[in-house]
Structures are given as C-alpha cells and as structure tokens.
Amino acid sequence: MPIDAEEVRRIAELARLELDDATVEAFRHQLQACLDYVAALDELDLEAVPPTPRPATSGQEPREDRRRDGLSVEEALHNAPDASGGHFRVPRVIKG
Amino acid sequence: MSELTDLDAGSLLERLRAREVSAVDVVRAFLRRIEAVDGELNAFVRINPEAERQAAELDRMSGGDLDRPLAGLPVAVKDNICTAGLETTCGSRILGDFVPSGDATAVARLHDAGAIVLGKTNMDEFGMGSSNENSAVGPVRNPWDPDRVPGGSSGGSAVAVSARMAPVALGSDTGGSVRQPAALCGVVGLKPTYGRVSRLGLVAFGSSLDQIGPLTRSVADAALLLEVIAGADPLEATSSKSAPGSYVQACDHGVGGMRIGIPAEYFERGLDASIERAVRAAAGELERQGARVEEVSLPHTRWAIPTYYLVAAAEASSNLARYDAVRYGRRIDPGRGLQEMYGASRGRGFGVEVKRRIMLGTYALSAGYYDAFYRKALCARTRVRDDFLRIFAAGLDLLLTPTTPTTAFRLGEKLDDPLAMYLSDAYTTTANLAGLPAMSVPLGTDDRGLPVGGQLIGPDFGEEALFRAASVIERRWPPAAPPIARSNPAAEGN
Numbered sequence: 001m002p003i004d005a006e007e008v009r010r011i012a013e014l015a016r017l018e019l020d021d022a023t024v025e026a027f028r029h030q031l032q033a034c035l036d037y038v039a040a041l042d043e044l045d046l047e048a049v050p051p052t053p054r055p056a057t058s059g060q061e062p063r064e065d066r067r068r069d070g071l072s073v074e075e076a077l078h079n080a081p082d083a084s085g086g087h088f089r090v091p092r093v094i095k096g
Numbered sequence: 097m098s099e100l101t102d103l104d105a106g107s108l109l110e111r112l113r114a115r116e117v118s119a120v121d122v123v124r125a126f127l128r129r130i131e132a133v134d135g136e137l138n139a140f141v142r143i144n145p146e147a148e149r150q151a152a153e154l155d156r157m158s159g160g161d162l163d164r165p166l167a168g169l170p171v172a173v174k175d176n177i178c179t180a181g182l183e184t185t186c187g188s189r190i191l192g193d194f195v196p197s198g199d200a201t202a203v204a205r206l207h208d209a210g211a212i213v214l215g216k217t218n219m220d221e222f223g224m225g226s227s228n229e230n231s232a233v234g235p236v237r238n239p240w241d242p243d244r245v246p247g248g249s250s251g252g253s254a255v256a257v258s259a260r261m262a263p264v265a266l267g268s269d270t271g272g273s274v275r276q277p278a279a280l281c282g283v284v285g286l287k288p289t290y291g292r293v294s295r296l297g298l299v300a301f302g303s304s305l306d307q308i309g310p311l312t313r314s315v316a317d318a319a320l321l322l323e324v325i326a327g328a329d330p331l332e333a334t335s336s337k338s339a340p341g342s343y344v345q346a347c348d349h350g351v352g353g354m355r356i357g358i359p360a361e362y363f364e365r366g367l368d369a370s371i372e373r374a375v376r377a378a379a380g381e382l383e384r385q386g387a388r389v390e391e392v393s394l395p396h397t398r399w400a401i402p403t404y405y406l407v408a409a410a411e412a413s414s415n416l417a418r419y420d421a422v423r424y425g426r427r428i429d430p431g432r433g434l435q436e437m438y439g440a441s442r443g444r445g446f447g448v449e450v451k452r453r454i455m456l457g458t459y460a461l462s463a464g465y466y467d468a469f470y471r472k473a474l475c476a477r478t479r480v481r482d483d484f485l486r487i488f489a490a491g492l493d494l495l496l497t498p499t500t501p502t503t504a505f506r507l508g509e510k511l512d513d514p515l516a517m518y519l520s521d522a523y524t525t526t527a528n529l530a531g532l533p534a535m536s537v538p539l540g541t542d543d544r545g546l547p548v549g550g551q552l553i554g555p556d557f558g559e560e561a562l563f564r565a566a567s568v569i570e571r572r573w574p575p576a577a578p579p580i581a582r583s584n585p586a587a588e589g590n
C-alpha cells in the first residue's frame with residue numbers, strides 16, 4: 001500500500017517525533033521500501049498458525065511479593081532535566 | 097614474556113591467582129593499550145575512572161577474595177548495559193549524561209566474581225545497526241582494516257577485545273549484535289538462550305529478542321564469563337530458573353557422537369565464496385573429530401529478516417516511548433507546551449536509524465495495520481522457530497552456518513541503503529526470533545586478510561553443545577591478532 005507524506009506525518013505524531021520536511025520525504029521512500037519488502041510474509045499461509053510473542057524458554061513462576069527498598073526521591077530525580085521541590089517539572093500542559 | 101594485553105582471560109587469571117602480576121598491573125596495561133590505539137579505533141566511549149582504585153583495593157585483599165572466579169579481570173561493557181555511578185548513554189544523544197542508579201544484574205555478577213569494569217564501549221544507537229556507524233559519538237573502526245566497519249551493534253566491544261584493549265567484553269544481541277561484530281573482528285561472540293542471562297539493567301530494544309552475551313578471544317573465556325553471568329534473577333521475569341551448565345568443562349568434551357546439521361538455506365545467493373569454503377572446512381574438521389555432519393533444511397529462513405524487522409521495530413517503538421525527557425535525558429523545549437517538548441526532544445535526540453525503526457514499528461502497531469503486519473510477523477516467527485524445533489527433535493545436536501554473508505565492508509558502503517544493511521543480519525536474526533543460543537567462532541581470514549566467522553546454533557539451553565563444537569573448531573583455527581595488535585613479534589600469528 002502506498003505511503004504519502006501525510007501518512008508519514010501522522011505516524012510521526014503518534015510516535016512524538018518532530019521531523020523536518022526533508023526527513024519526511026526520505027522516510028516516505030524508505031518506509032515504502034521496507035513495507036514492500038516485508039510484504040514477502042504474504043507468501044506464507046499463516047491462517048492456522050498461532051503467534052509467538054516471545055520465545056518459549058522465558059518465564060518462571062512469579063517471585064514472592066515482598067516489600068523491598070526502591071530509589072529515594074533524591075535518587076529518582078538525579079537524572080531529571082528539570083526538577084524542583086521533590087517533583088519532575090514539565091512544560092505547561094493546560095493552555096490558557 | 098609476552099605483553100599482559102596479549103593474554104586471554106584464562107591466562108591472566110592464572111597469573112593473578114599466582115600473584116605473578118597484580119590487578120593494578122593488569123588494569124594499567126589495558127588502559128595504556130587503550131590510550132595507544134583507541135584514538136584511531138573509537139571503541140570506548142568512556143573509561144571507568146574508578147578502575148585503578150578498584151584494582152588496588154583488590155590487590156590489598158587476600159585469601160578467599162582471590163579465589164573468586166574473575167578476581168582482577170578487566171571487562172569492557174557495552175554502553176547499553178547499566179553501570180551504577182558510571183554514565184550509560186547507548187550511543188545516543190537523547191540520554192544526555194544519564195547515570196544509572198544501579199548495576200545491570202550481569203554487571204553485578206561480574207563485580208561479585210571480582211571483575212573490574214574497564215570502561216563502556218561504543219555501539220550503534222540503542223543497538224540499532226550492523227556497522228557501528230549509527231553512534232552519536234562517531235563510528236568504530238575495524239582493527240583489521242580501519243577503513244572498514246567492525247560490525248554492530250556491539251562493535252565497540254568486539255574491537256576492544258580484538259585489538260587487545262580488553263581481555264573480554266559484554267555485548268548485547270537482538271538480531272546478531274554480538275555475533276556479527278565478533279565475526280567481522282575475528283573474536284568469539286555468544287548469544288545465550290533467551291532467558292539464560294538476566295536482562296535487568298540492559299536498556300531494552302526488542303524485549304523478546306535481547307540477550308546479553310560475552311565477546312572474548314578464546315572459547316573457554318566465553319564459557320568462563322557465561323558461567324558467571326547466567327542464572328535466574330528474581331527481578332527479571334523472563335530469566336529462566338533452569339540451572340546453568342558447566343560450560344568451561346564442556347570445552348574439553350570434544351564432538352564425538354554429535355550430529356551437526358548444515359542448513360542449505362544459509363548457503364544461497366549473496367554468500368562470499370571464501371566464507372562458504374571456511375564453513376565447509378569447519379564442517380570437515382568437526383567430522384574428522386568424530387561428529388556426524390548432515391545437510392538439513394530450514395525452509396522458512398528467507399522470511400526471517402522481514403519477520404525480524406517488524407517484530408524488532410514494533411518492540412523498539414514501544415520500548416523507546418519512555419524517552420520523554422521528563423525523568424531523565426536531554427530536554428529540548430521550544431516553549432510551546434508539553435507535546436512540542438516531547439516532539440523536539442525525541443526528534444532531535446534520536447538518530448536517523450532509530451527514528452526510522454520507531455516509525456516502522458509505530459506503523460506496524462497502529463490501528464488498522466496491527467493484524468496485517470505485527471500479528472502476521474508473530475505467526476511467521478512461529479514458523480521460523482518450528483523449523484528449528486523439528487531439526488532438534490529429529491536428534492540433531494547443533495547447526496553450523498556462516499555468521500555473516502560477507503566479511504567486513506567499508507565505512508559508508510551501506511549507510512544510505514537500510515535494506516542492504518539489514519541483510520547483513522540474514523543468518524543471525526533466526527536465533528533471536530526462535531530464542532536459541534548461537535555463537536560465532538573465528539574461521540581464519542579471507543583472501544583479503546579479513547576475519548571470517550562461523551556460527552553454531554543449538555537447541556534451547558544447549559550452550560554446552562556450542563562450547564564443545566566451538567572448542568574443536570578453535571583448535572584448528574586458533575585466535576589471531578589483527579595487524580594493529582601485533583605489538584611484539586612473539587604475539588604474531590598465535
């Protein structure tokens with residue numbers, strides 16, 4: 001299925017990626033090439049095949065649910081680009 | 097006496113235990129080596145400023161502490177594996193100067209075993225790449241030919257070991273990111289069974305595909321490292337409770353009575369003739385040493401790459417949603433509100449390959465396309481895994497394939513053609529999709545003098561079988577040093 005620039009911008013918005021026009025154009029071609037390539041999967045009859053979201057080797061019974069120490073507020077904020085008063089600060093969410 | 101940096105981990109540990117050398121001597125030798133050659137190669141993104149102090153502390157200890165399996169051994173760690181107090185930035189700009197609050201479980205286990213983190217190694221951003229050209233801090237160069245790529249995404253770790261800047265390293269493998277650079281740099285690289293090594297503290301790329309694995313000069317060193325890092329982790333729900341094997345011992349067991357399959361689909365169009373010759377020669381050697389080698393078929397191999405790119409991109413788009421420049425990372429705020437801050441921080445913080453894959457993954461998971469792309473890929477994944485299960489159920493112990501279709505290519509050669517780059521993983525993504533253990537072992541060099549790698553793939557938790565066969569291959573094709581690392585005549589051609 002053909003991808004146009006508007007579709008690329010829609011996906012970029014879903015992914016919260018600011019893209020300039022040149023990148024939108026480059027991605028339009030590259031995404032198209034990728035999708036044409038993965039269309040090879042249509043050659044397979046997968047009707048009755050169950051999906052494998054992860055290898056069967058993984059997993060174990062859940063561990064016992066015990067309290068353990070987590071990060072202190074100070075540690076949790078250590079890498080924050082903007083923090084004050086024990087909180088993460090973000091740009092204004094509600095306009096007006 | 098040869099230089100300390102020419103020794104593999106096993107030999108270094110012997111000398112450390114005998115107190116012939118101190119941990120400080122060893123760490124200093126590798127730091128000097130990094131200083132001498134890494135200006136050109138760019139394998140390390142930062143050195144652990146505490147490494148010498150930690151070595152000195154170890155030297156002051158006595159008795160039991162020296163009995164720890166890796167006491168005094170320097171280890172290079174890929175920069176997507178968290179190290180407490182030491183920046184971890186995944187080859188990306190978006191993480192800024194992120195400092196983890198804790199060690200990855202694999203790193204904690206190395207520390208407990210007495211190993212010393214030497215530094216963090218360069219990589220393709222978030223593990224996305226096969227050439228190590230997608231790094232925010234510049235490409236890594238192959239020590240066998242600095243105009244060529246080292247492979248990726250664990251290119252820094254492979255080069256650190258190959259060029260004798262570290263005896264061993266940790267990498268991570270989502271679609272071949274340990275094995276492919278190991279092959280291109282002439283070292284040993286292992287992707288363990290999914291669940292064999294805890295992923296806690298490994299920055300997630302494709303959560304159902306990722307595994308941490310060792311890159312080493314010798315097969316026995318990989319076994320030694322795996323014994324330390326393998327095992328259940330109560331904090332990582334996909335880690336397996338099954339007990340790790342005796343990998344070091346397995347190295348001496350030979351291949352007598354083993355059945356080894358050669359899958360025809362891995363020798364089709366696009367494979368270098370010199371690599372095919374080397375892999376066939378390895379099959380011959382395994383046969384001479386008592387294995388039975390037979391042709392087999394894995395008919396869904398050619399659908400593995402499209403399957404892999406959909407699954408990996410979908411998981412990446414989901415995992416990388418966390419980089420919102422709120423709790424950590426570099427924020428770029430155009431001052432127009434929260435959504436615009438997200439868009440600018442992510443749009444300018446991620447490199448182009450990461451954005452490309454986030455876009456593909458977001459598309460494949462979005463309303464209306466989920467069944468046509470993501471779900472279909474998960475069903476194709478079942479087919480890929482079933483191919484392997486059938487072969488192993490029929491009594492085969494291992495498969496032998498090439499690791500890569502070509503030897504190291506030139507920097508820039510595939511940079512503008514994402515699909516051509518993706519095809520360099522044609523033989524490695526299958527083991528990630530299926531969750532199987534796989535190892536790349538050196539098979540000498542091609543006619544241009546570039547390393548060739550052969551891949552062994554085993555059944556679930558069949559790492560011991562990999563080590564048996566890899567050790568036999570290693571005796572025929574011993575580890576070789578790249579020209580840049582031939583620091584003294586005694587080390588040449590060993």
